Structures are given as C-alpha cells and as structure tokens.
Amino acid sequence: MKLLNQTNASAGVSTAKTISKRAMALKILALIATVVTLALIGGMMIFILIKGVPFINQSLFEVQYNSENQSLFSSVVDTVLMTVIALSIAGILGIGAAIYLAEYTHSQSKLVVSIRYAFETLAGIPSIIYGLFGMLLFVVYFKMGYSLLAGSLTLAIMCLPLVMRTTEEALLAVPTSYREGSLALGAGRLRTIFQIVLPAANPGIVSGLLLGVGRIMGETAALIFTAGTVAALPASLFSSVRTLSVHMYVLASEGLYIDKAYATAVVLLALVAVINVASWLMSARLERKNYGSA
Amino acid sequence: MNTAPTRDTIKRSLVGAPVPVNVSATNNVSTHTDNQQPTPITNPQSSIVIPNSVSPKSENHPNLSSENPTLSPQPLVPSETIHQSRITSLKEKIAQRVFASAALTSILCVALVCVFLIINAVPAIQTIGLWDFLTGTKWLPDQDQYGILPMIVGSFYVTGGAILIGVPIGVFAAVYLAYFCPSAIKRLIQPVITIASGVPSIIYGFFGLVVIVPWVQELFDTSGKGIITASILLAMMILPIVISVAQTSIEAVPQDYYEAALAVGASKERAVFWIILPAAKAGILAGIILGIGRAIGETMAVVMVIGNQAVMPANIFMGVRTLTANIVLEMGYAVDLHRDALIATALVLFVFILIINFLFSFIQNKSRSYQ
Amino acid sequence: MEAPRPESGDRIKFSEVNAYYGDFHALKEINLKIYHRQITALIGPSGCGKSTLLKSLNRMNDLIHGFRLTGRVTLDGEDIYRDFDVNSLRKRVGMVFQKPNPFPMSIRDNIVFGPKTHGVTNSKQLDEIVERALIQSALFDEVKDKLNKSAMALSGGQQQRLCIARALAIEPEVILMDEPTSALDPIATEKIEDTITELKDLYTIIIVTHNMQQARRISDRTAFFLLGELVEVRETHELFEDPQDKRTRAYIKGKFG
Numbered sequence A: 001m002k003l004l005n006q007t008n009a010s011a012g013v014s015t016a017k018t019i020s021k022r023a024m025a026l027k028i029l030a031l032i033a034t035v036v037t038l039a040l041i042g043g044m045m046i047f048i049l050i051k052g053v054p055f056i057n058q059s060l061f062e063v064q065y066n067s068e069n070q071s072l073f074s075s076v077v078d079t080v081l082m083t084v085i086a087l088s089i090a091g092i093l094g095i096g097a098a099i100y101l102a103e104y105t106h107s108q109s110k111l112v113v114s115i116r117y118a119f120e121t122l123a124g125i126p127s128i129i130y131g132l133f134g135m136l137l138f139v140v141y142f143k144m145g146y147s148l149l150a151g152s153l154t155l156a157i158m159c160l161p162l163v164m165r166t167t168e169e170a171l172l173a174v175p176t177s178y179r180e181g182s183l184a185l186g187a188g189r190l191r192t193i194f195q196i197v198l199p200a201a202n203p204g205i206v207s208g209l210l211l212g213v214g215r216i217m218g219e220t221a222a223l224i225f226t227a228g229t230v231a232a233l234p235a236s237l238f239s240s241v242r243t244l245s246v247h248m249y250v251l252a253s254e255g256l257y258i259d260k261a262y263a264t265a266v267v268l269l270a271l272v273a274v275i276n277v278a279s280w281l282m283s284a285r286l287e288r289k290n291y292g293s294a
Numbered sequence B: 001m002n003t004a005p006t007r008d009t010i011k012r013s014l015v016g017a018p019v020p021v022n023v024s025a026t027n028n029v030s031t032h033t034d035n036q037q038p039t040p041i042t043n044p045q046s047s048i049v050i051p052n053s054v055s056p057k058s059e060n061h062p063n064l065s066s067e068n069p070t071l072s073p074q075p076l077v078p079s080e081t082i083h084q085s086r087i088t089s090l091k092e093k094i095a096q097r098v099f100a101s102a103a104l105t106s107i108l109c110v111a112l113v114c115v116f117l118i119i120n121a122v123p124a125i126q127t128i129g130l131w132d133f134l135t136g137t138k139w140l141p142d143q144d145q146y147g148i149l150p151m152i153v154g155s156f157y158v159t160g161g162a163i164l165i166g167v168p169i170g171v172f173a174a175v176y177l178a179y180f181c182p183s184a185i186k187r188l189i190q191p192v193i194t195i196a197s198g199v200p201s202i203i204y205g206f207f208g209l210v211v212i213v214p215w216v217q218e219l220f221d222t223s224g225k226g227i228i229t230a231s232i233l234l235a236m237m238i239l240p241i242v243i244s245v246a247q248t249s250i251e252a253v254p255q256d257y258y259e260a261a262l263a264v265g266a267s268k269e270r271a272v273f274w275i276i277l278p279a280a281k282a283g284i285l286a287g288i289i290l291g292i293g294r295a296i297g298e299t300m301a302v303v304m305v306i307g308n309q310a311v312m313p314a315n316i317f318m319g320v321r322t323l324t325a326n327i328v329l330e331m332g333y334a335v336d337l338h339r340d341a342l343i344a345t346a347l348v349l350f351v352f353i354l355i356i357n358f359l360f361s362f363i364q365n366k367s368r369s370y371q
Numbered sequence C: 001m002e003a004p005r006p007e008s009g010d011r012i013k014f015s016e017v018n019a020y021y022g023d024f025h026a027l028k029e030i031n032l033k034i035y036h037r038q039i040t041a042l043i044g045p046s047g048c049g050k051s052t053l054l055k056s057l058n059r060m061n062d063l064i065h066g067f068r069l070t071g072r073v074t075l076d077g078e079d080i081y082r083d084f085d086v087n088s089l090r091k092r093v094g095m096v097f098q099k100p101n102p103f104p105m106s107i108r109d110n111i112v113f114g115p116k117t118h119g120v121t122n123s124k125q126l127d128e129i130v131e132r133a134l135i136q137s138a139l140f141d142e143v144k145d146k147l148n149k150s151a152m153a154l155s156g157g158q159q160q161r162l163c164i165a166r167a168l169a170i171e172p173e174v175i176l177m178d179e180p181t182s183a184l185d186p187i188a189t190e191k192i193e194d195t196i197t198e199l200k201d202l203y204t205i206i207i208v209t210h211n212m213q214q215a216r217r218i219s220d221r222t223a224f225f226l227l228g229e230l231v232e233v234r235e236t237h238e239l240f241e242d243p244q245d246k247r248t249r250a251y252i253k254g255k256f257g
Helices: A002-055 A073-104 A110-122 A127-141 A148-173 A176-184 A188-217 A244-254 A258-291 B009-015 B082-128 B130-135 B149-180 B183-196 B201-220 B227-252 B255-263 B268-279 B281-297 B300-305 B323-330 B336-370 C050-057 C086-092 C107-117 C123-136 C156-169 C186-199 C212-218 C236-241 C246-252
Strands: C010-021 C024-035 C039-043 C067-075 C093-096 C174-178 C204-208 C221-226 C229-235
Touching: A002 A258, A002 B149, A002 B183, A002 B201, A002 B227, A002 B268, A073 A110, A073 A148, A073 A188, A073 A244, A073 B082, A110 A148, A110 B082, A127 A148, A127 B082, A127 B323, A127 B336, A148 A188, A148 B082, A176 A188, A176 C156, A188 A258, A188 B082, A188 C107, A244 A258, A244 B201, A244 B300, A258 B183, A258 B201, B082 B130, B082 B336, B130 B149, B130 B336, B149 B183, B149 B227, B149 B268, B149 B281, B149 B323, B149 B336, B183 B227, B201 B227, B201 B300, B227 B281, B227 B300, B255 B268, B268 B281, B281 B323, B281 B336, B300 B323, B323 B336, C010 C050, C010 C204, C024 C050, C024 C204, C024 C229, C039 C050, C039 C212, C050 C067, C050 C174, C050 C204, C050 C221, C086 C093, C093 C156, C107 C123, C107 C156, C123 C156, C123 C186, C156 C174, C156 C186, C186 C204, C186 C212, C212 C236, C221 C236, C221 C246, C229 C236, C229 C246, C236 C246
Parallel strands: C039 C204, C039 C221, C093 C174, C174 C204
Antiparallel strands: C010 C024, C010 C067, C221 C229
C-alpha cells in the first residue's frame, strides 16, 4: 500500500515538474522572441539613425534642388501639399459619410451593415492596386498626366475607407445618453451632432486622420505612377511632384547617393515619430475628456 | 378649461422666476399646418409689459436679496419664433441631404475602383484564357504570353515565409509583453513597436537592401536577393502588427481565467500558455490575417530585395516576382493587352485578399459559435 | 391685465391614447389629466408603460423606430403631436433621465447649452440663467467656484442635480422625471427629493418611480399603471391608504412588482 502511494505520489510530482519545465521553456522562448523583435526592429531604427544623422545638414534642406545637395525641401513641401489635399478630400467625404451612417440611419439595417463591410474590406486593398487605378483613371483617362492632383485624388480614395471607418467608430462610441440629453432640451439633430457628438468624438476622429497622414506619408507604390517623380515645387496642381517616400525610393534604387538616402530615412522616421506622439496625446485627451479631470 | 399659458405674475416674481411675455402663437405653430391661426388664448397682449428689472429673489434662497417683489424680468430664454423654427427644420433637411450625398459619393468612389478593375481585366482574361492566365508559367509580354503562375507562387512563398518566421516570434513576444515583461521595460518597448507599425515600407525595403541582402549574400553565397531575403524582411514588417493585435487579445482575456488557473495550483507560466493563450485564439488569428494581408499586398519593400525574375523558383534562394511587383515594375510602360493583363493581375490579387478576408470571418464565426 | 394662472387646473390631458412599438401595444386607451403645480407620480411594475407615457409628453419616443401613437395628447389645449414643432415642445417640457447624463463639458457649458439653443447669446443673461438654475436645483453652493470644471468630475447625485439645473435653464413649464433617483445613493436621493418638492410651486412635475415610498413622500397625485393600462389615479394618500382597484391593492401590498 505504502509503496503504491509513494510511487503514485512521486509520479505525480515528477509530472508536475515536467509540465512546469515545459511552461518555463515556453517562457524562455517568449523572452527570446521579444529580444529578437527588439533587435530586429530597434536595431533597424538605430542603424538608420546612426548612418543617417551625420548627413543631416543645412544643404539637405536648401530650397533649390540639384544633384549635389539632393535637397529634401521640395519633397517635404510636396509631401505636405499632397497630405493636405488628399486628407481634406478624404476627410470631408469620409466624415460626412460616417455622420450619415452613425446619426441618420438605423444601425442594424442591412444597408448600413453591408456598407460597413464593404468599407472594411476595401481598407485592406494593397496600395498598388489604387496606384494602378489612379494612373489609368486620372493620369491617362482624365489626361491629368503625372500630377499633384492625380496623386492626391488617388490617395484620397485610398484613405477614404480608413477615415470613414475610424470616424464611424468614434461617433458610435459617443454614448446615446448625450444625444438624448441634447434632444430633450430641444436642440434638434443637426445641433446635437455639431455641438455634442462631434466634439465628444473629436479625439477619435483626429486619431483616424493621423492614421491617414501616416499612411499617406509612407505611400510609394501608389504615387510613382500618379504623381510622378519630379523633385521640384509644384507650379500648379498639374505639376508632377515627388514626396519624401518616393524620393527615398529613387535614391535607394539608383544607388548613387546612399548617404542622402540614409538622411532621408532619418527624416521620415522623425516624421513618423511626431505623428505617433500626436496620436498618443490625442487619445490621452479623450481619456481625460470623457472621464473627468480632477 | 384652459387658461392662458402665462404664469402667475406675482407669485412668480417672488421666487425670481421669469414670466414669458411673448408666449405667442409661435409656440404652437405646427410644421405641418402653417396657416393655422393663433388662438387668442395663447396670445397674451403685449400690454402685459413687464419691465426689464432686476430679478427679485425669493425667501427660499437665503443667499439672494429681496428687492422689487412685484416686478419680474423678461424671460431670459425666449421661445422660438415661427421663422426660426422653419429655418431650423430647413437647415436640418439640407444637412441630412448633404451627409447622405457624402455617403453616396464615398460608396461610389470605392465602387468605382472595383468596377474599373473588373471592366478592364475581364476582357483581357477572356482574350488570354483564364486557365492559361492562371496556370501559365511564362510571363513574356513581348511574345504575348501572360502566365502569372510564377507570380502567384512567388507571392505565396514570400507571404508563407513571412508568416512562418514572423507569426511565432510575434505571438511569443506578445505573450511575453502581456504577462511576463516587467512594466518599466514594457513602457520602453511598447512605443518602439507602435512606431514601427507606422514606419513606411520603403524604409524597410531600404534596410533590407543595405543590410539583409549583403548578409544573406555572405551567409549563403548567393546573389542575396531572393525568397528568403524577402521573407525575412516581410516578417520584420508584419511583426509590429501581429504583436499589437495578439497582445491586445491576450490582455483582453478576462483576468478570471488566469486567477482560476492559479487557484488550482498552476504556475504562472502554465496558466498563461495553457489557459490564456488558447482563449485568445480568435484575436491572435485576426492578427495573423492582418499580417497576411500586409505581406501579400506589400510592393516596394519586396521589389527591392527579391530579384524580380518572373520565373518559377526552384529554391528559396532564387529570385522571384510577386503579384504586386509584377504590377509596379511594368505599369509604367505597358500598353494594350499587356496593360490589361496587369490589371488582371491586380484583380487576381484583389480576389485572393477577398478570399482571405472571407475565410477569416468564416473562422471567426465558427469559433464564436463554439463559445 | 393678464389672466392669472389658476392655482391648479389641468395642463396636460391624455385622451384615448394608444401607443405602439411596432406590434407591441404599450399604452391602452389612456385617459389622464395632469394638473398644474402638482407632482404627479406614475407607478407600476416594469414594462407597464409608465416610461412610455412620460416620453410621449416630450416626444422622445419619436426617436424609437416603429413607435406610433393614436389619440390626443394636449398641453394647455394644443395637441403636441399635431400642433407643435417638436423642438419648441421640448423647450416647454423638460426632462431628467434615469441615469445622470451631463455632457462632457464644463458645468457652465452644460447649463447654457439649452438657452443657447433657443437663442440666448448675451453672456450676462447666460450667467444669470446659470446661477438661477443652480440655485433652484440646490447645487449652486457646491459648485459656484468651479463652474468651469468638467461636469464629469461631479458625484452621481451632483450630476443628477446638474441635469435638473440644465432642464430648468430652458425655463420649461413641465418637468418630466424618469426614475431620477434610481441610480443614486440614499443621501443623494433625499437631496433630490427635497429639490423636486421645492420646484413644485413653479412647475408641473411628472415623475416615474419604481419606489412606492418615494411616490408617497413627494407626490400629490399618483397614477398606477399595469400592462399598459391606467388602473387608478387619485390623490396620493387616498390611493395608498384606500385603493379602489384590487390590482392596485395587490401592487401596493407587494404581491407583485
């Protein structure tokens, strides 16, 4: 009897130990995975910073572009212009559409559900497809040529699902009780939307727009054949322009100015960091606004 | 037995509340019957002049003084006039139309993309022949041969490689970050990953070109560009997204599960890997699907490190071309059938992504029905 | 000289009112008068239609998909469904909800939202309105130094009083209250009940409550509803001490709830 018990007991203990060992091994794997991730991603960023920062100097931002300074000035301006135009279009249409879906329609209706599903799917389409579409429709069919306008329109359509989705989510997250309170005071739907719902949803909407900015800034494939690659300030909406990402691509594939390529990469990384910080500040504001400050 | 909807002036004045002087027919005009005459009952004479005086206060409210108890002020909040309420409802109608047209335009824009793809691609596919298109192994536009199988295979291998490398690392890292990482270190790591998910793909591509390619070249004695390089690079690119989605879903598993596991004597590690991780399955799967989506749609980064030979790859060190690369490399100069074939390639890509999304929702619904 | 408002007299009248949510018959042949300067309580078990009745008075039910109402609901003789613009109606009939729902803005902004909607722009006037509304809802002393602080930082009871102030700021004639204290602790409840009692002199107040003791404490008349029907409506003390209908008797005795 005793022997049996002992055997069982020791068997039980050793099984527990083995299982625990397995779990510990997995934990170590998890740690390794994290280290690898950091090494790869952090390593990449540090590598670029190390190689690129030395080349950040005055000449990089000179107004006049020439093959010596490879000035980023025009690219930065082009990027800003492109972002502003594309986001304005996507923003107006997307926010308007989101308001309609969130405030004026019955959210369970089949129409709304299918619209939402369609946008959700379209948000996952690769940008090269939008680029192809933009080239064939705007550049060729509408004869805009490689231009700021064609590029902006393409990017606008690309960002539209994103902006609409994030705005709608932000609007739906606003508690119904706010709307009820406002309507019960005699405010009417329009006033309720603009004075109560939109301000409350604002941080979420801006977050979505910032995501759009990030997407636009990182976009290359959709722009090469819609906005072209001319490194200059645009004379008009129909001038070809080169954004920072496209500039980066040109430098990298030509392989002639690798040091400038690193510098451009640093500038791009810096911009991404700025956007992230802005986005983080935005969500902190949302917390404070909806849960009260001391 | 209705009397005028005015207030008892004197009593009211004692408590400092306003007396609406102009409670006119405006209150009672309906939006439907505009020519309804205001009834005398509801239209008190303007001879009820209540001067604009200081609001007298009530004895109920000690912090208010009492002066002029017989006078009371004009109402501070006037009732809407007919004019105002008609304007408001007109504004409302216009606003609704405006928002509706924004919605309609948005839908049209995105529908345009789909329609455009289909209209241009289908004739091309018909000309080339669907079977030949999808299974042809030779892509030679000058010779009118348009088989995209090498590209399909290329996309497939590269995406598969990225998933094989990236998902295990990503999921395990997510587990570590969610449950085992000391919070001081976590606060440092978290922003790095968030920023990484926003880094433009061109930077990844550049990094791949200047670091990974030479490394592979040295290590394996090949040209450096090929499926393996692209897989490693894409794995890096999908890591942030896999980690953040997986981490969110792991952290979303109710604390109760964890505590219950500990309560029966399981170690922390056991609880996490045997109980929590399986419970977060659905979310982790979502992250994987997102990663697949990103990998298969990636163009620029891949183009720079993959060689882009439109041939069927014999091994993972060979260069190959993906569907996306195929489009971007030739769209600048393709014409006629060649161009339409590129659009058809885009359509095939689109369909693949739709299938992946569909599979995903299918799996999600199924796993939900188990819960 | 204007005709003074009577000390009492019916202001609101329901005549043969039926209400439906889709196919569900929520209110059945309601005939009810509500008198001025009284607190009328609507009591009854869950789902009996009292909230529906309340929300019919400021047409908040219009927001619900599939809602339909037949019969006449009149305020001072005018049919509120046919003779009124809905926003003007809601200026005259204010509402306080079950769960306090201040806007995520400052206390002052919460209160001036209503008056601004109805055309008041002068900031001095707005300040007066804010002060008066807060005094009437017994909140002024507690918040007078922090009018620009967020309303979300207030306690539940304070938030509810803020909502009452917000409703008072538009100078309504009728105030509807949908279980205003059910989400609050007993102390806050007491404060609010005191506030409501003080408001009685100026407004017509209708309060839906689940709490019979509350109805007994503060209301002048009580109406008992069951399954969409108005079973009995009388002076409060008469209803509770000597109910005529046996269903009322059963409810009051706690036989069901």
